[in-house]
Amino acid sequence: MARRYDSRTTIFSPEGRLYQIEYAMEAISHAGTVLGVLAKDGVVLAAEKRVTGKLLDLSSAKEGGGYGGSGEKMFLLNSNVIAGVAGITSDANSLVNFARTVAQQHLMQYNDDIPVELLAQRLCDMKQGYTQFGGLRPFGVSLLYAGYDPHYHFQLYHSDPSGNYSGWKATCIGANNGTAQSLLKQEYKDDIGVEEAIGLVLRVMSKTMDSTTLGSEKLEFAVLTYDEVAKAPKAKIYKPAEIDALLRAQGLAKKDEDTEMKS
Amino acid sequence: METSFALTGKGYVIVAADTTAARSIVKMKVDQDKIKDLSPHLLMAYSGEPGDTVQFAEFVERNIRLYQIRNLYPLRPAAAASWIRRSLAESLRSRKPYSVNLLLGGYDTSLHTPNLYWVDYLGTVVEVPFAAHGYGSYFALSLLDRYHDPEASLEEGLATLKRCIDEVSKRLVIDPGKYKVKVVDKDGIREVEI
Amino acid sequence: MSIMELNGGSVIAMVGKDCVAIASDLRLGNQALGISSNYQRIFPVTDRVYVGLPGLATDVTTLRERFRYRVNMYTIKEEREIEPETFAHLVSSTLYEHRFGPYFIEPVMAGLSKTPSGGYKPFIAATDLIGCLNFAKDFVVAGTASAKLFGVAEGLWEPDLEAEDLFETISQTLLNAVDRDAYSGWGAIVHVITKDKIITRTLKARMD
Numbered sequence: 001m002a003r004r005y006d007s008r009t010t011i012f013s014p015e016g017r018l019y020q021i022e023y024a025m026e027a028i029s030h031a032g033t034v035l036g037v038l039a040k041d042g043v044v045l046a047a048e049k050r051v052t053g054k055l056l057d058l059s060s061a062k063e064g065g066g067y068g069g070s071g072e073k074m075f076l077l078n079s080n081v082i083a084g085v086a087g088i089t090s091d092a093n094s095l096v097n098f099a100r101t102v103a104q105q106h107l108m109q110y111n112d113d114i115p116v117e118l119l120a121q122r123l124c125d126m127k128q129g130y131t132q133f134g135g136l137r138p139f140g141v142s143l144l145y146a147g148y149d150p151h152y153h154f155q156l157y158h159s160d161p162s163g164n165y166s167g168w169k170a171t172c173i174g175a176n177n178g179t180a181q182s183l184l185k186q187e188y189k190d191d192i193g194v195e196e197a198i199g200l201v202l203r204v205m206s207k208t209m210d211s212t213t214l215g216s217e218k219l220e221f222a223v224l225t226y227d228e229v230a231k232a233p234k235a236k237i238y239k240p241a242e243i244d245a246l247l248r249a250q251g252l253a254k255k256d257e258d259t260e261m262k263s
Numbered sequence: 264m265e266t267s268f269a270l271t272g273k274g275y276v277i278v279a280a281d282t283t284a285a286r287s288i289v290k291m292k293v294d295q296d297k298i299k300d301l302s303p304h305l306l307m308a309y310s311g312e313p314g315d316t317v318q319f320a321e322f323v324e325r326n327i328r329l330y331q332i333r334n335l336y337p338l339r340p341a342a343a344a345s346w347i348r349r350s351l352a353e354s355l356r357s358r359k360p361y362s363v364n365l366l367l368g369g370y371d372t373s374l375h376t377p378n379l380y381w382v383d384y385l386g387t388v389v390e391v392p393f394a395a396h397g398y399g400s401y402f403a404l405s406l407l408d409r410y411h412d413p414e415a416s417l418e419e420g421l422a423t424l425k426r427c428i429d430e431v432s433k434r435l436v437i438d439p440g441k442y443k444v445k446v447v448d449k450d451g452i453r454e455v456e457i
Numbered sequence: 458m459s460i461m462e463l464n465g466g467s468v469i470a471m472v473g474k475d476c477v478a479i480a481s482d483l484r485l486g487n488q489a490l491g492i493s494s495n496y497q498r499i500f501p502v503t504d505r506v507y508v509g510l511p512g513l514a515t516d517v518t519t520l521r522e523r524f525r526y527r528v529n530m531y532t533i534k535e536e537r538e539i540e541p542e543t544f545a546h547l548v549s550s551t552l553y554e555h556r557f558g559p560y561f562i563e564p565v566m567a568g569l570s571k572t573p574s575g576g577y578k579p580f581i582a583a584t585d586l587i588g589c590l591n592f593a594k595d596f597v598v599a600g601t602a603s604a605k606l607f608g609v610a611e612g613l614w615e616p617d618l619e620a621e622d623l624f625e626t627i628s629q630t631l632l633n634a635v636d637r638d639a640y641s642g643w644g645a646i647v648h649v650i651t652k653d654k655i656i657t658r659t660l661k662a663r664m665d
Contacts, residue, residue: 079529100533108526111344112341151373351515355515383515388515404491
């Protein structure tokens with residue numbers, strides 16, 4: 001019976017549900033986890049990569065224009081907002097491109113970085129359009145927005161395919177998000193600092209990720225802080241070498257297997 | 264021709280505009296308010312083509328208020344100036360451009376500084392310590408070069424403004440007569456008697 | 458009265474030894490009436506590329522905002538900073554888009570471009586108001602005092618000037634040229650770009 005109502009996005013089912021949107025969210029629950037934690041002096045994002053392997057060619061990864069360069073899951077939307085995406089990668093690329101143009105349009109009109117919530121709203125307005133007009137399928141992407149603006153300082157938002165968004169202190173999307181969410185609920189403290197948040201994020205990631213140990217081949221990491229000297233937000237998407245160094249510093253790095261065998 | 268002045272001081276901006284609405288040789292109205300309150304801490308004095316002036320000023324006022332309603336907080340003076348400038352720049356190359364010159368005076372409540380912008384109908388914007396539009400500017404600007412003090416108190420600022428008004432009354436063929444003077448500072452906008 | 462002469466202002470860029478310099482006056486006027494003695498018309502594009510925009514002031518702001526938009530999109534998507542030559546072509550194409558309703562600006566660009574060996578080469582360029590590029594080897598000038606700037610620069614410039622000498626040369630060129638032009642002057646600013654840093658100095662100029 002549900003079959004007749006789910007082939008078109010713009011139609012409600014008799015029970016009052018929009019099936020296409022629910023199916024989109026189902027697609028996202030199979031995607032790589034993205035985790036975000038809001039600290040009082042920064043926002044931390046981490047993501048599990050799904051496209052990995054020896055044959056993957058990463059040699060052309062460039063310097064990143066000062067902020068580190070995007071990967072499969074993390075993207076710089078504007079100098080004050082980083083996004084972590086979970087879902088269909090090509091849909092995500094399209095949304096990220098849209099977000100980037102929106103942020104630049106705002107900069108052109110107001111000579112000011114776009115407020116984080118406003119950027120999330122613009123993306124959500126677009127996503128909502130795809131659930132009501134045109135007969136096109138919704139975007140199969142959920143995003144986490146980590147950003148800073150002078151009004152509300154550090155913020156973390158989550159938006160889903162329905163076009164709904166909310167602000168979070170800590171949240172998780174993608175595979176195993178339930179586990180991660182409950183871990184975060186237990187361990188999160190309101191006045192957490194960014195250093196502690198990094199540790200918290202990495203610990204929760206190691207417990208929820210499919211692989212046994214963390215390493216830069218499977219993990220993407222980004223932090224948004226505020227540079228007091230430049231008086232501007234500072235976005236940093238970590239390069240693989242930096243991720244490994246960070247994991248070693250936190251004591252979560254992959255142990256050298258050969259040494260393990262010997263002892 | 265419409266005259267307006269503005270000057271900054273220690274934590275405030277004074278904006279003044281004449282109150283005459285004239286058509287050819289007739290003064291149609293002598294108590295016209297040519298300074299709009301765009302937001303709790305932003306003033307805009309306008310002058311130029313009759314009709315265009317009020318249309319554009321109200322267009323700006325409503326859009327600034329809309330931003331404030333939609334986004335919970337008002338635009339800072341710098342961002343508002345940028346939006347207003349862009350509206351004029353887009354209008355310039357349209358079928359019929361707005362012919363309106365503005366003086367934007369505001370107090371930035373997050374940076375705690377006064378800001379004053381001189382804007383012309385082409386969309387030229389420059390932040391200045393003092394400014395004027397109209398024929399009166401030819402008399403006022405040199406006086407302000409000499410007597411303006413960016414750290415002056417409000418009384419001293421108003422005294423400097425009075426010099427400008429008196430000079431224009433004395434030397435401009437068509438004396439505007441009365442002026443409306445408004446001040447914006449950390450406490451908001453208020454009108455003062457000069 | 459030409460539209461290019463409504464607001465006044467001039468810009469010059471010069472090549473030195475492993476450095477470039479770009480300088481402009483600070484006057485903004487409304488024909489003969491001076492409005493501001495602190496009007497910036499040179500803007501940083503990246504750490505190594507600067508652009509000067511003399512001409513109609515409203516278009517100065519509009520173009521600066523448009524270039525910032527396009528360069529930001531380039532940086533985010535390409536994941537690297539834009540090179541001076543690429544930026545020059547971006548300027549040219551932006552201006553040509555408005556071939557039959559142009560921006561009244563004649564941009565001047567200065568920067569250091571990366572060489573394959575990892576070093577830096579000085580780069581300057583200028584365009585006319587519809588985007589015709591000029592890649593000079595010595596100096597480029599634009600604005601109301603351009604004719605005067607050409608004259609003084611031709612006399613004072615020599616190749617391979619070190620950063621400090623380049624600063625002196627470009628400063629004297631600018632100061633003396635704008636003093637002969639009614640619509641330029643009221644202050645001057647000079648940026649000297651080397652591979653390690655950028656030194657910005659405001660000059661003491663005749664304020665008449």
